[in-house]
Amino acid sequence: MIITVASGKGGTGKTTVAVNLALSLDGAKLFDCDVEEPNAHTLLRLGELDAQSVEMPTPHIDQDKCTLCGKCAEFCQFNALFVGKDRVLVYPEMCHSCGGCSIICPEDAIEEQPRKVGTLFTGEANGISLVFGELNIGEPIATSVIKAVKSRMKHDEVNIIDAPPGTACPVIETMQESDYLLLVTEPTPFGLHDLEMAVNVVKELGIPHGVVVNRAGIGDGSERKFCEERDIPIVMEIPFDRRIAELYSVGTPFVEDMPEWKERFRDLYGVIEEVVNSGE
Amino acid sequence: MVSEIAVISGKGGTGKTTVAAALIALSEDTVMADCDVDAPDLHILLKPDVKRKSDFSSSKVAEIDPEICIECGLCEDKCRFGAAHPPEIDPIACEGCGVCKLICPEKAISMRDRVSGYLYESETRFGPMAHARLLAGEGNSGKLVTEVRNLGVSLAERNKSNMVLIDGSPGIGCPVIATVTGIQLSVIVTEPTLSGIHDMNRVIELLQRFNVPGLVIINKYDLSMENTKKIEKFCRQNGVDVIARIPFNPIMTRSMVALQTMPEHAPNHEITGILREAHQEIVKKIEK
Amino acid sequence: MKVCVTSSGPDMDSPIDPRFGRCAYFIIVDTDTMQHNAIENDAAMASGGAGIRAAQTVASTNVEAVITGSVGPNAHPALQSAGIKIMTGAVGTVREAVQKMKQGQLQQISTPGPAHRGMGMGRGRGMGGGRGQGRGRRNM
Numbered sequence: 001m002i003i004t005v006a007s008g009k010g011g012t013g014k015t016t017v018a019v020n021l022a023l024s025l026d027g028a029k030l031f032d033c034d035v036e037e038p039n040a041h042t043l044l045r046l047g048e049l050d051a052q053s054v055e056m057p058t059p060h061i062d063q064d065k066c067t068l069c070g071k072c073a074e075f076c077q078f079n080a081l082f083v084g085k086d087r088v089l090v091y092p093e094m095c096h097s098c099g100g101c102s103i104i105c106p107e108d109a110i111e112e113q114p115r116k117v118g119t120l121f122t123g124e125a126n127g128i129s130l131v132f133g134e135l136n137i138g139e140p141i142a143t144s145v146i147k148a149v150k151s152r153m154k155h156d157e158v159n160i161i162d163a164p165p166g167t168a169c170p171v172i173e174t175m176q177e178s179d180y181l182l183l184v185t186e187p188t189p190f191g192l193h194d195l196e197m198a199v200n201v202v203k204e205l206g207i208p209h210g211v212v213v214n215r216a217g218i219g220d221g222s223e224r225k226f227c228e229e230r231d232i233p234i235v236m237e238i239p240f241d242r243r244i245a246e247l248y249s250v251g252t253p254f255v256e257d258m259p260e261w262k263e264r265f266r267d268l269y270g271v272i273e274e275v276v277n278s279g280e
Numbered sequence: 281m282v283s284e285i286a287v288i289s290g291k292g293g294t295g296k297t298t299v300a301a302a303l304i305a306l307s308e309d310t311v312m313a314d315c316d317v318d319a320p321d322l323h324i325l326l327k328p329d330v331k332r333k334s335d336f337s338s339s340k341v342a343e344i345d346p347e348i349c350i351e352c353g354l355c356e357d358k359c360r361f362g363a364a365h366p367p368e369i370d371p372i373a374c375e376g377c378g379v380c381k382l383i384c385p386e387k388a389i390s391m392r393d394r395v396s397g398y399l400y401e402s403e404t405r406f407g408p409m410a411h412a413r414l415l416a417g418e419g420n421s422g423k424l425v426t427e428v429r430n431l432g433v434s435l436a437e438r439n440k441s442n443m444v445l446i447d448g449s450p451g452i453g454c455p456v457i458a459t460v461t462g463i464q465l466s467v468i469v470t471e472p473t474l475s476g477i478h479d480m481n482r483v484i485e486l487l488q489r490f491n492v493p494g495l496v497i498i499n500k501y502d503l504s505m506e507n508t509k510k511i512e513k514f515c516r517q518n519g520v521d522v523i524a525r526i527p528f529n530p531i532m533t534r535s536m537v538a539l540q541t542m543p544e545h546a547p548n549h550e551i552t553g554i555l556r557e558a559h560q561e562i563v564k565k566i567e568k
Numbered sequence: 569m570k571v572c573v574t575s576s577g578p579d580m581d582s583p584i585d586p587r588f589g590r591c592a593y594f595i596i597v598d599t600d601t602m603q604h605n606a607i608e609n610d611a612a613m614a615s616g617g618a619g620i621r622a623a624q625t626v627a628s629t630n631v632e633a634v635i636t637g638s639v640g641p642n643a644h645p646a647l648q649s650a651g652i653k654i655m656t657g658a659v660g661t662v663r664e665a666v667q668k669m670k671q672g673q674l675q676q677i678s679t680p681g682p683a684h685r686g687m688g689m690g691r692g693r694g695m696g697g698g699r700g701q702g703r704g705r706r707n708m
């Protein structure tokens with residue numbers, strides 16, 4: 001089972017939902033795919049962490065073989081190569097690792113070498129297993145680190161994924177192969193607008209989904225109308241509660257101090273399981 | 281010379297857009313640019329009247345001609361993004377790298393432009409605005425950010441205004457890099473949560489790399505005085521001024537629900553006063 | 569001597585475009601005869617690495633120097649490796665910028681300004697006037 005917690009935009013409480021859900025289920029594992037801003041671990045008490053490099057193949061030019069023909073730079077769609085007067089410059093941070101330049105080089109002067117773009121962390125926190133990735137600052141391409149995080153999932157276990165915010169490619173990369181998507185939103189005009197963007201993506205991917213309304217009760221109820229119109233179930237409402245906000249700010253997942261919520265998250269899981277099983 | 285100032289936040293949900301909208305309402309002769317192109321929100325508050333709309337195409341996407349393709353499978357083999365499934369290409373996964381076209385023995389593959397969003401030139405009650413919309417699932421927002429910035433600067437030049445206020449995107453990835461490169465000042469909106477601090481540190485590191493001076497606004501500072509102190513200490517150590525501390529108050533959310541900026545919704549409220557002072561600090565810093 | 573000026577329009581009286589990578593046109597000028605031709609900068613719309621692609625275009629024209637507002641951290645080493653001098657701090661029209669260069673009023677710089685759109689950074693830093701020992705190197 002893979003449940004991905006997503007939202008059209010950051011700051012809706014997505015991470016809070018993912019963390020609390022994972023802590024409420026026995027044997028669940030938490031995967032933080034927000035590799036630009038991994039946050040789930042800041043809400044947990046971390047034990048020992050194992051760190052591993054995430055690498056991408058990046059061209060290395062054998063300047064002796066190179067005849068400066070210019071074919072590689074002409075081919076590269078991402079402008080990661082420059083052919084100068086006496087050498088070829090490689091801009092590793094531009095490279096998408098497509099491998100095209102080494103195919104096109106007529107002199108066989110390009111060899112790909114691994115380059116570190118981020119780090120994969122695995123460990124235990126609050127009694128559950130946590131995997132998260134961190135993209136190196138200044139690296140523009142997050143998908144490789146996301147793939148590394150996801151590679152640690154086992155399909156026969158309960159995997160809870162905290163997705164990056166937004167609707168761009170890293171989000172799609174994260175959502176692929178999920179069994180269920182929880183879309184977290186806030187009952188404000190911004191929240192509704194972002195939810196709509198997220199719903200559009202999810203519909204395109206065709207994955208079953210439901211909405212969690214965070215800070216429920218502060219708006220005018222337009223999120224309910226929206227969900228009704230688009231035929232999306234609201235599977236949980238978390239009230240606007242100073243206690244929850246305070247626990248969040250000091251980094252305590254609220255299920256730990258408010259055990260009645262553990263029960264609710266378990267019920268939520270029950271609902272999800274039913275939907276997923278009925279789809280098969 | 282047009283100055284560009286970006287409001288950014290590292291993490292989403294810190295109240296960045298609310299602060300940016302308030303700053304716009306407090307400024308005169310300022311052009312707005314919503315560079316949070318992945319989830320643009322400013323238009324919800326500012327209700328822009330769109331004057332011009334143009335297509336935004338950032339990348340290419342591969343296409344297989346099924347009449348020519350012999351399904352040899354070479355493209356599937358060489359595509360590093362799992363996008364080639366002859367005789368079809370998965371346009372969502374395709375990065376437009378061109379490798380499949382390069383290796384296809386039958387020349388069955390061509391690359392075409394992908395329309396991935398729209399760019400808008402608008403008028404609002406506070407002046408001109410540049411904004412954009414990225415189609416769902418489209419990447420490459422970095423380039424769209426650059427286009428919105430370019431449009432913002434040309435609107436400013438046309439209107440003889442000397443400042444563009446940018447609502448930046450969260451995170452530290454490509455769109456944020458595109459937002460902050462070469463701007464004159466950045467205003468970081470953070471909150472006293474552990475993740476807020478963590479992300480602010482990363483953003484400040486990024487700004488230092490790009491030689492952009494920063495100012496910090498702490499939103500909901502009274503939710504955790506301990507964390508607020510940590511933020512202030514970190515800022516002091518990094519030579520970044522904290523120019524405002526905004527208390528936790530549902531009025532910020534209420535003004536949003538009412539689709540108004542803070543100065544409009546509650547002109548005499550304490551928080552509006554704090555924002556007004558922050559605005560003056562920003563103007564002072566730019567004039568220096 | 570052949571130079572390239574980054575320009576917002578296709579002729580000698582167009583205002584220069586201070587951005588190297590994302591300028592609209594490159595005007596290639598023979599400073600002795602003032603003969604010139606314009607090349608559109610197809611990198612202006614590149615999603616990333618505009619400076620690198622622009623540098624490749626300029627390198628293919630065999631000019632000795634580039635006259636612009638400022639050059640970003642990516643394009644800088646590229647132009648250097650192509651043996652092209654970088655003159656920054658130019659303002660006014662293409663024609664005026666070329667005149668200024670002839671009178672020795674532009675600085676040749678050795679350290680890059682910020683990427684995409686530099687604002688006078690190159691100007692302040694390049695005061696050393698072509699001594700070329702990149703001291704204030706960015707930590708990229």
Ligand code: SF4
Pocket residue numbers: 058059075076077078079080081094095096097098099100101102377
């Ligand atoms: S691997 Fe692809 S992206 Fe990287 S330099 Fe080569 S052609 Fe460019």
Ligand code: SF4
Pocket residue numbers: 061065066067068069070071072073083088104105106107108109110
């Ligand atoms: S294609 Fe090969 S030989 Fe040609 S410039 Fe590139 S590395 Fe050198």
Ligand code: SF4
Pocket residue numbers: 344348349350351352353354355356366367383384385386387388389
């Ligand atoms: S390489 Fe060309 S011919 Fe072979 S499967 Fe792909 S598109 Fe078809």
Ligand code: SF4
Pocket residue numbers: 098341342358359360361362363364369373374375376377378379380381
């Ligand atoms: S263009 Fe690149 S990413 Fe797209 S299908 Fe071809 S090889 Fe794959």
